[in-house]
Amino acid sequence: MAKITLHIAAAVTVFVLLAGCDPISRHKVLSTVFDGVPTLPPPEQICTEYADLKLTAFKEELAGAKKRAEAGDVSQGSVHLPYDEKKCDNCHDKNKDDGLVRPAKQLCLMCHKDFFQGHFQHGPAAVGDCLSCHVPHNSAYTALLKTDRKVICDTCHKEQRAALSLHNKVAERKLDCADCHNPHYGTTPFFLK
Numbered sequence: 001m002a003k004i005t006l007h008i009a010a011a012v013t014v015f016v017l018l019a020g021c022d023p024i025s026r027h028k029v030l031s032t033v034f035d036g037v038p039t040l041p042p043p044e045q046i047c048t049e050y051a052d053l054k055l056t057a058f059k060e061e062l063a064g065a066k067k068r069a070e071a072g073d074v075s076q077g078s079v080h081l082p083y084d085e086k087k088c089d090n091c092h093d094k095n096k097d098d099g100l101v102r103p104a105k106q107l108c109l110m111c112h113k114d115f116f117q118g119h120f121q122h123g124p125a126a127v128g129d130c131l132s133c134h135v136p137h138n139s140a141y142t143a144l145l146k147t148d149r150k151v152i153c154d155t156c157h158k159e160q161r162a163a164l165s166l167h168n169k170v171a172e173r174k175l176d177c178a179d180c181h182n183p184h185y186g187t188t189p190f191f192l193k
Contacts, residue, residue: 027040077140077142078138078139078141078142078145079137080137080144082111083136083137083138091136104131105127105129106128107130109128117185118185118188118191119187120185120186122184122185133145133152149176149178150174153177153178153183162190180193181193
């Protein structure tokens with residue numbers, strides 16, 4: 001009997017894992033298998049709670065960047081000029097659901113026109129995902145970066161480097177990626193300068 005219960009528990013666990021991690025799929029699986037599973041709150045509540053959670057995380061990220069900028073050397077930090085000049089309406093529209101005048105992936109290119117000057121483009125920049133590397137308002141780091149320019153590339157690029165011995169020598173000399181590569185675009189593969 002214990003063996004059968006163990007097999008059922010293992011099967012349910014696998015089924016729950018395969019159903020995904022979102023609360024609705026998990027609830028469907030649990031309520032199918034078990035009696036007495038509480039009902040889900042209305043979808044509006046789930047969406048609102050998720051949006052509030054994401055907004056809180058985003059505000060905390062911005063507040064942390066602002067604290068670092070205020071506590072650190074101001075010459076090392078950066079502030080987005082429209083934000084500094086309190087021109088919030090350049091980017092924000094309180095009448096829209098997402099609060100932006102354009103979709104987030106089009107927003108930066110409203111002002112940064114003719115930005116790409118090379119055939120080769122860095123993936124996030126090419127699709128307008130500027131916020132993968134930059135914060136929109138202020139930062140403790142130059143160029144509104146999320147983190148120091150010496151480590152920002154490593155947040156995504158974990159693959160083995162081509163020309164590994166050359167990259168190791170560059171790292172020993174305390175150079176960073178942007179000393180040799182343009183982080184947004186280039187006329188050569190790998191955006192070499």
